[in-house]
Amino acid sequence: MTNKDDLSGKMDASAHILPIRVYYEDTDFSGLVYHATYLRWCERGRTEFVRHLGLNQKELYEQDSLQDQRFFVVRKMQLDYLKPALMDDVIDVVTKVKEIGAATVVLSQEIQRDSEALFRAEVMIVLMSAQGRPVRLSDAMKGAFLPEG
Amino acid sequence: MTNKDDLSGKMDASAHILPIRVYYEDTDFSGLVYHATYLRWCERGRTEFVRHLGLNQKELYEQDSLQDQRFFVVRKMQLDYLKPALMDDVIDVVTKVKEIGAATVVLSQEIQRDSEALFRAEVMIVLMSAQGRPVRLSDAMKGAFLPEG
Amino acid sequence: MTNKDDLSGKMDASAHILPIRVYYEDTDFSGLVYHATYLRWCERGRTEFVRHLGLNQKELYEQDSLQDQRFFVVRKMQLDYLKPALMDDVIDVVTKVKEIGAATVVLSQEIQRDSEALFRAEVMIVLMSAQGRPVRLSDAMKGAFLPEG
Amino acid sequence: MTNKDDLSGKMDASAHILPIRVYYEDTDFSGLVYHATYLRWCERGRTEFVRHLGLNQKELYEQDSLQDQRFFVVRKMQLDYLKPALMDDVIDVVTKVKEIGAATVVLSQEIQRDSEALFRAEVMIVLMSAQGRPVRLSDAMKGAFLPEG
Numbered sequence: 328m329t330n331k332d333d334l335s336g337k338m339d340a341s342a343h344i345l346p347i348r349v350y351y352e353d354t355d356f357s358g359l360v361y362h363a364t365y366l367r368w369c370e371r372g373r374t375e376f377v378r379h380l381g382l383n384q385k386e387l388y389e390q391d392s393l394q395d396q397r398f399f400v401v402r403k404m405q406l407d408y409l410k411p412a413l414m415d416d417v418i419d420v421v422t423k424v425k426e427i428g429a430a431t432v433v434l435s436q437e438i439q440r441d442s443e444a445l446f447r448a449e450v451m452i453v454l455m456s457a458q459g460r461p462v463r464l465s466d467a468m469k470g471a472f473l474p475e476g
Numbered sequence: 477m478t479n480k481d482d483l484s485g486k487m488d489a490s491a492h493i494l495p496i497r498v499y500y501e502d503t504d505f506s507g508l509v510y511h512a513t514y515l516r517w518c519e520r521g522r523t524e525f526v527r528h529l530g531l532n533q534k535e536l537y538e539q540d541s542l543q544d545q546r547f548f549v550v551r552k553m554q555l556d557y558l559k560p561a562l563m564d565d566v567i568d569v570v571t572k573v574k575e576i577g578a579a580t581v582v583l584s585q586e587i588q589r590d591s592e593a594l595f596r597a598e599v600m601i602v603l604m605s606a607q608g609r610p611v612r613l614s615d616a617m618k619g620a621f622l623p624e625g
Numbered sequence: 626m627t628n629k630d631d632l633s634g635k636m637d638a639s640a641h642i643l644p645i646r647v648y649y650e651d652t653d654f655s656g657l658v659y660h661a662t663y664l665r666w667c668e669r670g671r672t673e674f675v676r677h678l679g680l681n682q683k684e685l686y687e688q689d690s691l692q693d694q695r696f697f698v699v700r701k702m703q704l705d706y707l708k709p710a711l712m713d714d715v716i717d718v719v720t721k722v723k724e725i726g727a728a729t730v731v732l733s734q735e736i737q738r739d740s741e742a743l744f745r746a747e748v749m750i751v752l753m754s755a756q757g758r759p760v761r762l763s764d765a766m767k768g769a770f771l772p773e774g
Numbered sequence: 775m776t777n778k779d780d781l782s783g784k785m786d787a788s789a790h791i792l793p794i795r796v797y798y799e800d801t802d803f804s805g806l807v808y809h810a811t812y813l814r815w816c817e818r819g820r821t822e823f824v825r826h827l828g829l830n831q832k833e834l835y836e837q838d839s840l841q842d843q844r845f846f847v848v849r850k851m852q853l854d855y856l857k858p859a860l861m862d863d864v865i866d867v868v869t870k871v872k873e874i875g876a877a878t879v880v881l882s883q884e885i886q887r888d889s890e891a892l893f894r895a896e897v898m899i900v901l902m903s904a905q906g907r908p909v910r911l912s913d914a915m916k917g918a919f920l921p922e923g
Contacts, residue, residue, distance in 0.1 A: 354654035363813035505801035
């Protein structure tokens, strides 16, 4: 029925772009979008970005052996709220890799409306084991995150 | 940038269909989708359905005069949870008109995965004034809601 | 620091009562409380009610053996939205047992503001195994749910 | 029925403390608390803190004249996720004033479990007019935010 690819956004030369519509659930009584909603949108952007890289979060998570379970967890965020998004807007979540460490990846994310930045986030994520310990990124994972050039 | 039409779902002969991806935010620690998430999805389906009919909720709401403000409000719901949706699933919200009254519309909504029903809702919505009173649907509105035949 | 009992509401002769404050996150751009928020509040009421009965959901869930894991899942709901709750309101979630079956419990829940009903729900919950099958309620569980008389 | 004061947390010499229970809605399928949930908790802490100062956000917002409407908006946040909160935990939101500017206030917020920090945020909020412009804080407002000393 559904073309699943349409829901996953697209990759251009330097960034992943995921379009999202603003609904009732995203707003609050001030008439603007609720401030924590931007984090939900950025997380959707990261999930689709990671899917484009060929890393499926549910698969990482659902290993047969508990010892092999892995998942990405947010360690740090820096957030700038520039302009409010509004009900019925269509916004784009733009996600880029900024830096790769031993067990961490730093992403730059931006929420845009008609190419204008409404919100900026720098997000450090860590790969964790089921035992709650940071796990070194394999070379294959690092390669997936690295931009082509 | 973004083709906004792709986000609005599509209308077939008898129903509006909106595809949605399941993200972290939609799940809970049981591993399944949180039960209130289905209501957020149904509301997205209704918003896009109403948009397809040419009725924009923000426009109804943002009249110059407070006396002309109108908005749809949920009055009653009957919900059946059949099978759980899971992280990373793509589901369809299928929305049909069931009944039209003087100030109310009853919608049938279904959440499907690969055409299998996971959740069913019957939803009565009411058109309200800014003063909180039910408002009769105009003939134009009733016409918009009525299926072609 | 915190007296945890204060957060769990209280039991009177016939019902469990959980007071909740309305915050930004609960509202939407219409200025009223978002319709799915009432379900989150009812779920908090059910969780505290079940805790008062001596049944801890996390404990049911975190059995050593996967075969012994149990959790309550919502099967059906009937919802009536009577009057809107508003930002900064304090509301009460009032929860009563209505009926007990072999694997199901039907609860009556009401959201009240100053004892006036704003929202009513009839909620059928089912006890499930980790394999996704309904599980008979033990006599001890049934006894816990039954009102004194 | 309800003692509303119990829901508003309490002020000690240097900080406002709001206890909160973790529910299903706060968690995700990883089994931990969803990362955006911490922002909802911090916002509840700020709302109760501001209420303790005698500044009611709904009153600021609902002035008779649109020109007098004011509301606090988040401008910047720095977030550190230290340890995960879990279903059924009781956590404390601890809120302190760090700095006061002409139209801005910087708050330090911490989510603690049994006095151990799970999450830290530095939050810059701005007072805004209905026209979306920053508004100077009155001396009365600054006085309210300033710790006694």
